[in-house]
Amino acid sequence: QQQVKQSPQSLIVQKGGISIINCAYENTAFDYFPWYQQFPGKGPALLIAIRPDVSEKKEGRFTISFNKSAKQFSLHIMDSQPGDSATYFCAANSNFGNEKLTFGTGTRLTIIP
Amino acid sequence: SAVISQKPSRDICQRGTSLTIQCQVDSQVTMMFWYRQQPGQSLTLIATANQGSEATYESGFVIDKFPISRPNLTFSTLTVSNLSPEDSSIYLCSVSQGARHGYTFGSGTRLTVV
Numbered sequence A: 001q002q003q004v005k006q007s008p009q010s011l012i013v014q015k016g017g018i019s020i021i022n023c024a025y026e027n028t029a030f031d032y033f034p035w036y037q038q039f040p041g042k043g044p045a046l047l048i049a050i051r052p053d054v055s056e057k058k059e060g061r062f063t064i065s066f067n068k069s070a071k072q073f074s075l076h077i078m079d080s081q082p083g084d085s086a087t088y089f090c091a092a093n094s095n096f097g098n099e100k101l102t103f104g105t106g107t108r109l110t111i112i113p
Numbered sequence B: 001s002a003v004i005s006q007k008p009s010r011d012i013c014q015r016g017t018s019l020t021i022q023c024q025v026d027s028q029v030t031m032m033f034w035y036r037q038q039p040g041q042s043l044t045l046i047a048t049a050n051q052g053s054e055a056t057y058e059s060g061f062v063i064d065k066f067p068i069s070r071p072n073l074t075f076s077t078l079t080v081s082n083l084s085p086e087d088s089s090i091y092l093c094s095v096s097q098g099a100r101h102g103y104t105f106g107s108g109t110r111l112t113v114v
Helices: none
Strands: A006-008 A011-013 A019-025 A033-038 A045-051 A056-059 A062-067 A072-077 A086-092 A107-112 B004-007 B008-011 B019-025 B031-037 B045-050 B070-071 B075-082 B090-098 B103-105 B109-113
Touching: A006 A086, A006 B004, A019 A107, A033 B090, A045 A056, A045 A062, A056 B070, A056 B075, A062 B031, A072 A086, B004 B090, B008 B103, B019 B090, B019 B109, B031 B075, B045 B070, B045 B075, B075 B090
Parallel strands: A011 A107, B008 B109
Antiparallel strands: A006 A019, A019 A072, A033 A045, A033 A086, A056 A062, A062 A072, A086 A107, B004 B019, B019 B075, B031 B045, B031 B090, B070 B075, B090 B103, B090 B109
16 A cells, blocks of 8 residues: 555666656555665655646656556656756655655666767 | 755674664755665654654663764764664655655665675
């Protein structure tokens, strides 16, 4: 009930391409869905987040798409750059972000020139 | 968003000893969280620490092994006790600032037990 499933485990994308990472959740009480970016030796940093009252949120090259009926959400990175190479975690929690986070398993993204 | 200072950044410890990790936040926060991250893996919540009350531990984590202190609204410590090689991991503290700022994480403590 508390799981957040994330795929793929690793992803290689050419520079300038679109990176897509997918997540699915089971707990219908979740109402806050953030994505975190983690570089080696650093803690995760909030990248972008969405609430279930909208189907899409865009911030620069990063877009979250949200499908409430399917209980799925995805991160799209447009015009992917080598500096985007990092591990990405989707997450979810309830009470609009004020409860403990449940993390996905992570996706290691590598952008090649 | 909050800035977290976590110390030490890394340590190598002998089995059977303990390591105490400190987490200092630059603003007052109600809840602080301690996570464990195995290299290349996701984050697993160890416990939630509220000021003035006992920490709440997740399944599989116990107070005797992971005692936590939360003396005020800006500071917390996590001790990993009776170390074994299986405790080798990255430990991270985090604070929640609601939906607007999400969770902020410290840079982590990389623990190696030999």
